[in-house]
Amino acid sequence: MTLSMRNLLLASAACLALVGCQQGSDIISPGLTVVDPATPAPPPPPPPPPPSASACPDGTDGSSLGSFTLCDAPLGNLTTLNGTLTESATLEFREGVVYELSGRLNIGDDAGADGTDTPVVLTIEPGVRIVGDSGEDYIVVNRGHQIEAAGTASAPIIMTSKNDITGTGDRANAIGEWGGLVVLGNAPINRCNVAGVNPGTADCENAIEGVTEPDAFYGGADPLADSGTLQYIQIRHAGFEIATDVELNGLTLGGVGSETTVDHIQVHNNSDDGVEFFGGTVNAKYIALTGNDDEQLDTDNGYQGNVQFVIATQRGGDSSDNGIEASSVNPGATPxxxxxxxxxxxxxNGNTDSNGIRLNTGTVGTYVNGIIVEENSCLDYEDNAGDGLPGFNPVNDPAFQSVFFDCGAGLVTTGDGTDPATGQAAVDADANNVEGTNSLGGFFPGPNELAVTATNLDDDFFDDVEYIGAFGPDESETDNWATGWTQDLFPDAECPTGTTAAGQLNGQNLCNVTGDVTDTLRLTRGNIYALVGRVNVGVDVGAAGAAPDGDEGTLIIESGVTVFGRSGSDYIVVNRGSQIFANGTRSNPVIFTSENDVTDAAGDRENAIGEWGGLVILGDAPINRCNVPGATGGTNACENAIEGVTEPDALYGGSDNEDNSGSLRFVQVKYAGFEVATDVELNGITLGGVGNGTVIENVQVHNNSDDGIEFFGGSVNAKYVVVTGNDDEQLDTDNGYNGNVQFVIAIQRGGDSSDNGIEASSVAPGVTPASNATFSNFTLVNNSTINNTDSNGIRMNTGTIGSYLNGVIVEQNSCLDYEDDAGDGTAGFTPGADPAFQSVLFDCGAGLLTSGDDADPVTGQAAVDADANNVVGGNSLVDTFINGDNENAVTVTPLPENGFFEAVDYVGAVKDADDTWWQGWTCGLEDASPC
Known part of the structure; x- marks a missing residue:
């Protein structure tokens, strides 16, 4: 990760924890709203009048607290919210009412390790707000008693401070303004306050941290103890220091048993830990921990529960210790x-004292399917962790499975009291652990995280998911498990540095992208981006990277982002030496499209084409068409100006087969290809001299006015490609392209449009590097009700070779236009020198091969006849491109074992109805996802 990328992510996390960024933003208006800085802002509306004091229950008096009524309401046997509740009672929701803690509120008296058959239950209704004003104001649910606080996503229960309600002080940094919530049970613990008793028994109890005068006890022998329900709760600005170094956590769970329900909890800006588990067996799910001043999550004293789905962002500045701290009494203690x-x-957050996870004093634990992004070390693995012995013991030491570590200062800390060798061995013990650079879009997984193999979880508590991290690929900032009930978790979207704010469009910030990107520009989610003119990523560094005016740039586009252009002059050129990372996900693809598409402008969207420019990526991999006479193909002297880009030209080509121009994953490019000059049009995606270090997979080009994707030389591979409705070729290869392409759905444009499913060309026969691509598992379909007599499945000309394996061609006209200058340009089929076909089903309305001028149907027929697995016959495709019986009856050709191709047992792009690689990220292939 570059320093700028890491700092950007860490700065985002700091914003989440500190800046008070509000989740979501108001939609100003549909369509475009231009911001005029000369227009003064309207005066703010007058504050609402304070609610009537009569809103308080039972006619009790209330006072104004901001826009709320503050009620010191009676509760059961209590006249105010302090003292000990000795009978069950309900704190009811009243619109506009806030309830005030007036000291320590005990729910029941401690029932001891054996509990009681008649628990006192405090029920808190959804939407209730409870406030405290000092560290003396807190709630303790004692052993044997229960709290039933079940909020909802739309009406969470909020426990916070008076200052928070009134907005007093520095809210972004406010901590420790009241006490917190303490829940105690009689489940087993291993730290006893009486020497000599057996841990995990009814004799082993302890006084909970942070509660004094009198102490409050936890622990016992009932792992199934039920302390009630905590759901959809925010605990904010708590953790007041009660005595020196004695602070309450936001949520303290001491000896709480597994029959207790804890889910959808946020602790924000606590002055000690966010949530701490002291022993017990309680499970927890959907936990958001933001900006707490010590650990975000802490486990201790024999805690043996399960926790799933945790997002934890450390506090900015010189605060916060660790994301997770795990401790015990000593090695070997039970439980x-x-x-x-x-x-x-x-x-x-970059605090030099912080780590992702700190492991010490006999803790074991298993950390599964996680992501740690830490500017310091990810793990503080101490020498007394686990069994306290050198070497990793999978039973008695902390273990990691399917965890992605992005650690600025190395994986494991070193120094006094640490055991980095055992920590490293614990990580190395699982092949699914990965150390690398994160590709998160905010908190959401990018390609690096999605590439990690998740570990299956076999406990009934866990949701069995196929991803790592707190959020999955199908979630976004506005649709995830934390949506609607958390605060300050997701920042308000704003135009990133390097773009220009231009008002609102469709309720999102509109950000203009223009000029040259010569640093790192990250287009973040939550905004929509307009290309203004030609946007250059970097300045061409030349074939050898030594151009005197060259300057590298990087464009990063997060999943779910839409980038649009308004005309053919709006397009992107990624120049040699620079990179683009457009990394969408299946449910949140990156979309490049037109303004008309974004605004749903009136017109024939089904047939719209050429409404903006397109995407051009240039590299310094070998090409065979040089702009300097006498230059040798495949060398640094052989370069050329890319088609469709003018004033100034954009050059591509060189000698580096492994050129890395970035990655396109889960990307749609729609309605592009505007005519830049007469007969000069941009393709949807143009790849010029792009090398095989570049990743192209899960990419769709739809309704382009020229080719869908054209490969001009280079060696880049592509997989899972969808090309639909483009007005010239769906795919085009030229100028020495010799990469591999697998899984292609190509559906030609209806009406008197489209030329060929694939066109393959070169400079001339025998030129090196040869145009010699390998295509496998392609389905090329031209079944328009209006036949274009100029179209073919594949057109081969001018020295192209190529291998076409395991494919299906359905064409109203001829399947193959095999021209006389294709391959070696001589009559007769020559394997290795002419285009070859293996295991291809040809369904051709006007015969297998074209005839007439420039055609060589005899050699074309020989090329097809050369493989006995080729079949000329009728198709049985279902829903246009899904294999039926005829396709699945074709004998499959084994694919080259080159590390790229996936072994298959079928021809065509889509094996059957269960093969859904194309679903979720494409448009127009099914009624449920129109373009």
Missing amino acids: ASDATIANFSLIG
């Missing part, structure tokens, strides 16, 4: 501190 924490995302 062991042995939690299982799954699907966590821990985002550090």
